[in-house]
Amino acid sequence: MRLTVQARPSMPRFFAIVLLAVATMSLCVSCTRSSPQASLRRTQSWTIPGVLRIGVRQEPDTLNPLLAQQEIDVDISMFWAGYLIGIDDRNHPLPELAVAVPSLENGGISKDGRTIVYRLRHGVRWHDGAPFTADDVIFTWRAVMNADNPVPSRVGYELIQSIERRSDDTVIVRLRRPYAPFVSIFLSVSASYPYCVLPKHMLARYHDVNHAAFNTMPLGTGPYRVVRYEPHNLIRFEANAGYWRGRPRLKQIDMRIVPNDNTLATLMRTHELDLYFRVPHIVAKTLRGREGVTIVSSPFTRYVDIGFNTRSDLLSDVRVRRAIALATDKRALNVKVALGADIITDSDQPRFSWAHADNLPQYAYDPRRATALLEAAGWHLGADGVRRKGGSALRLNLAGASGDSVSIQARELLQAQWRQVGVDSDIKSYPSNILFASLPDGGVEMTGHYDAVLESFANGADPDESVLFECRWQPPAGENVYRFCDRALDQAEEAALRSNVEATRKAAYAQVQNILASELPILPLWFERYDFAVNSNLRNFVPAHVASPFWNTWMWQI
Known part of the structure; x- marks a missing residue:
């Protein structure tokens, strides 16, 4: 998704990111569970017991994850919604509204991989x-x-042949064919596009959910209730006394929407906020050592990339895309905008995943090779230092999010790097809920009104990202906003999805990554480490590394 405590069961094979748990041990800077001594710290004068004040930069485009295009929409859902399966800070699947994670071992998945049985938690109430x-x-x-519901993805869901109710507490799903990631996708937090369970008694009366009041005042089964939503300003939650795990430890949560990192940092310094999440590393540096503020750093399966509109007249030639990749100094960018804290990547799959392929085509910074490719593609340098072909200037519309200091600075640096090889760019900034909006709402990416875009994407627990790159998932069907189409990639993606054998899937994903690295619908830059500025009185805040950091909001305490 673009810019979502009980005994832990063993992890089924289809939760493919198992190696992340090991990587997290070495990568996580201050991501530790709270100790018994933590409760002995004195309460700061600015802390309001039982009330948590959160600051976020992004404006949600909806509070209904079914229609969501942004991570923030899923993050918000972690306070009020319920999913069948969650995922914890150790990357283990966590039974939520389902009492167990279906697997071959527990009989929840049939031997042929086509029947999945969900046993639901009894006594849960909306x-x-x-x-x-x-x-x-x-x-x-x-x-x-x-x-008629413009959901961002139906991947996996469209493979359901039948779904039946055996009882109030049992659902049986039958698939048209085996589909390895199904359990990590179906109404699961760990999906790339997580959909929570919706209340039939509230929404069944509508033909579609596009204009339902639910989208701004949702009703869920989660630990908190949404009691107030003021767009561009505030979302207020209150504790759900009837929550199935027991009453949550916070009485009230106020989530303030402040579309500027500098303002959010000021509010943290003046202790008007208790939690500021996804803090740019440069801003986090200014908050380190501040009285009453702790910086928590945690790696996340979210990568930053440059997305290319492959149907753009300027970028349809792969040689131009490769030249831009060679003209991009990833390491210099990382140092300048992220203090070198993020993890440079050559793929959409993190190096700590079993699915990451070795020996991929590389694009080390090389302006000379970039220049040669542009010349070969017929783009020749003009007197003004900008390349031209047939009277058209090589001037790109470089889109990104407004109010995001990292995005703005990174695009300015890219503009300067590309200009050295004769590629000009106009920086265009849009609010995130417009940049990533759905096609009916005129989203910039979905409508293709860009040449290149600086964006990020949060992987799910499974390496499947077919909805981003397969031919059939171009808008309006899905999220292939790059308008990329390669039949060999499609075949490899489908081979990976049909098999539950890791070696088979790894070989298929190696082919996918090689095609992506060669054809460059996107240029992956790095995987992020998230920084969180936290009131030192906040307890039990331990971020997860997949889908949404907010896996245990019912445990938070201040």
Whole structure:
């Protein structure tokens, strides 16, 4: 998704990011579980016991994850919504509304991989007191598949041949064919596009959910209720006394929407906020050592990339895309905008994942090779230092998020780097809820109104990202906003999705990554480490590394 405590079960093979747990041990800077001594720290004068004040930069485009295009929408859902399966800070699947994670070992997945049985948690109630049942799960699947609901992805959901209610507490799903990532996708937090379970009794009356009041005042089964939403300003949550895990430890959460990092940092310094998340590393540096403020750093499966519109007249020639890759100094960018803290990558798969391929085509910074490629593609240098071909200047529309200090600085640096080889660019900034909006809402990416875009994407627990690159998932069907189409990639993606054998999937994903590195619909730059500025009185804040950091909001305490 673009810019979502019980005993831990063993991890089934389909949760493919198991190696991340090992990597996290060495990469996480100050991501530790709170100790018993933590509760002995004195309460700061600015702390309001039981009330947590959070600052976020991004404006949500909806509070309904079914229609969500941004990570912030999923992050918000972690306070009020319920999923069948969650994922914890050790990258283990966590039963939520399902009492167990279906697997071959526990009989939840049939030997042929086509039947999955979900046993649901008994006694869970929606915020209005209505019981949660199998009917809600089935209704949610139908809402995803409703062609009039502009969901960002139906990957996996479209493979369901039938879904039936055996009882209030049991759902049986039958697939058209085996699909390895299914359990990590279906109504699961760990999906690239996480969809929570929706209340049938509230939404079944509508033909579609596009204009339902639910999208701004949702009703869920989570630890907190949304009681107030002021767009561009505030989302207020109150504790759900009937939460199935027990009453959460916070009474109230105020999430303030402040679209500027400098303002958010000021509010943290003046102790008007208790939690500021996804803090740019440069800003986090200024907050380190501040009285009452702790910086928590944690690696995340979210990569920053330059996305190319492969149908743009300027970028349809792969030689131009390769030249731009060679003209991009990733390490210099990382040092300047992230203090070198993020993890340079050559792939959309992190190096700590089993799916990452070795020996991929590389694009080390090389302006001379970039120049040669541009010349070979017919783009010749003009007197003004900008390349031209057939009377057209090689001047790119370089899009990105407004209010994001890292994005703005990085694009300015890219502009300067590319200009050295004769590629000019106009920096265009849009609010994130416009940049990443759906096609009906005129999203910049979805409508293709850009040449290149600085963006980020959060992987799910499974390496599948077919919705970003397969031919069939170009808008309006899916999230292939690059308009990229390669039949060999499609075949490799589908081979990986059909098999539960890791070696088979690894070979297929190696082919996918080689095609992506050669054809360059995107240029991956780095995987992020998230910085969080936290009131030192906040307890039990331990970020997860997949989908959303906020896996245990019911445990937070201040």
